[in-house]
Amino acid sequence: MKNRALFIDRDGVINHMILQKNGNFDSPQNPAQIMLVDGVVDVILLMNNLNIPVIEVSNQPGVALGKMNWQLLENIENKIHSLLNERGVHIHKSYRCFHHPESGISDLKMICQCRKPNPGLLLQATSEYKLDLEQCIILGDNATDMEAGRKIGCRTILFFHTNDLPHKIKTKETYPAEFRVRSHAEVIPILKKLFL
Numbered sequence: 001m002k003n004r005a006l007f008i009d010r011d012g013v014i015n016h017m018i019l020q021k022n023g024n025f026d027s028p029q030n031p032a033q034i035m036l037v038d039g040v041v042d043v044i045l046l047m048n049n050l051n052i053p054v055i056e057v058s059n060q061p062g063v064a065l066g067k068m069n070w071q072l073l074e075n076i077e078n079k080i081h082s083l084l085n086e087r088g089v090h091i092h093k094s095y096r097c098f099h100h101p102e103s104g105i106s107d108l109k110m111i112c113q114c115r116k117p118n119p120g121l122l123l124q125a126t127s128e129y130k131l132d133l134e135q136c137i138i139l140g141d142n143a144t145d146m147e148a149g150r151k152i153g154c155r156t157i158l159f160f161h162t163n164d165l166p167h168k169i170k171t172k173e174t175y176p177a178e179f180r181v182r183s184h185a186e187v188i189p190i191l192k193k194l195f196l
Contacts (some may be wrong), residue, residue, distance in 0.1 A: 002107040002132040004195065005060040006047050007091025007149065008091070010088075014040050015080050017163040019100070025163045029067060031079040033094055043139070044089040046191055049097035052056075053129060057121040057138070057148070060179075064103035072114035116140075117147030122154070137194060141186060142168055143175040157181060157190060 011017055011027040016035045019024045021145035026109070028034050047054045060077075062068045068076075072073030077094065084090060097116070112118035126133060139157045148155045158177035162169055177188050 002135045003130050003136040005053040005055050005092075005125065005129060005131050005137075005190070006043075006116050007055050007057050007125070007136060007138040007140075008044075008059075009116075010056055010080065010094075012141035012161060012164065013037060013139060013159055014056070014084075017161075019163070024165060026067075027062065028076055029062075031075050032065065034076065034079050034081055034083065036080075037184065039187070041061050041084065041087045041089050043132070043187050043191070044084065046089065047195075048089055050055060050195060052195060053092040054090075055125045055129070056096075057116070057125070057145075058094065059116055059144070060096045060098050061100035061103065061108075061115075062097055064100040064102060064105055064108035065099060082136045093125065095124050097121060116142075117144040117151070119148045119152045122148055122152055126152075129141075131141045137191070141172070146175055146177045155179075155194060157187060159184070159187070176179065 011056060016037055017025040018028050018033045022068045044054050062073050063070055097114040099108050099110050100110050100116055133153045137155040138145055142161045146158055147157045156177045157179040158175060160180060160182050181187055
């Protein structure tokens with residue numbers, strides 16, 4: 001059996017984007033804001049039962065953009081995984097990019113290869129898990145997720161929702177992902193088709 005995996009974005013796919021005080025949707029800014037997206041537990045459970053790794057690949061520039069400190073960033077991440085574990089599912093590993101080209105912190109201000117749409121996070125996972133990328137799928141809610149997967153030959157599933165910034169919604173409305181879904185219930189049969 002070739003080494004396969006489901007790459008999954010975090011904010012908007014595992015947990016809901018949150019309408020913040022500035023009127024924009026954004027990642028959770030504290031653990032109390034975390035709510036799992038309906039059906040994501042079923043998606044991860046299917047993969048867990050098939051012994052196919054679920055690998056989180058996520059841009060997390062909260063510290064770089066001055067929205068939070070490192071401890072809060074980790075508290076949010078840990079809470080998400082705790083909620084999943086309480087529901088009986090687990091993500092095998094998380095790969096996160098903390099950089100941003102507009103950061104005010106010199107160590108984090110860069111154009112890197114790990115920030116999606118670049119595929120660096122996926123390539124890190126590929127090296128560690130010895131993955132066959134043609135047998136892998138990326139599930140994300142933005143064109144950047146799809147681009148990262150497309151660049152290295154993954155299958156792509158775009159989870160469309162409108163809890164996002166207007167320019168991101170406009171881009172993903174027409175993005176030509178291999179599969180487009182509006183609920184995680186629609187993801188399940190696609191995964192079964194591709195992985196079984």
